[in-house]
Amino acid sequence: EVQLVESGGGLVQPGGSLRLSCATSGFTFSDYWMDWVRQAPGKGLEWVANINQDGSVKYYVDAVKGRFTISRDNAKNSLYLQMNSLRSEDTAVYYCSRALEVWGQGTLVTVSS
């Protein structure tokens, strides 16, 4: 069974940093592009970033460029999102996804003083 489990969310002050992790199992992680998608409370979905199979190609939405970094460790079957200079508008549930096909349950990030 394919599983994606996010962790690392929590409450952080504006300007702070947080690192999200996504542990995967049930498939060959190194074969797939991986994505992060977020959803602010009561709002729609926003694609954040993705990364190719070997980590050499990455794309970001403009709103997070220069602040967020997506990465992966194929030996650990894990995906990461390093989030720096966090703003209140980054408050959202962050979902990890295998190529936008299968999604984790999400982890909540709250940016507030």
Added chain:
Amino acid sequence: DIQMTQSPSSLSASVGDRVTITCRASQGITNQLGWYQQKPGKAPKRLIYLASSLHSGVPSRFRGSGSGTEFTLTISSLQPEDFATYHCLQYKSYPRTFGGGTKVEIK
């Protein structure tokens, strides 16, 4: 960026009704479109990919159609478990963009 305009934003329907949701892209995306179902407090689940291909395990009452800039998700006979929010997503270009969502409520 490609803008995805989804309509309606909400609708009320009864069990057994036929429901149609539309997504319009601001520029042509060929068939690079997916549809997702999301229930409150849960992650989205993919229903349709490549505009009209049914994701594994999804009931055949869900049908996707369209290409270019106009796309439709049709639920042929609404079931109780179908009350949810539906999202379209284009993956023709970066950044990937979602429609605003359609909430399907019980009439």
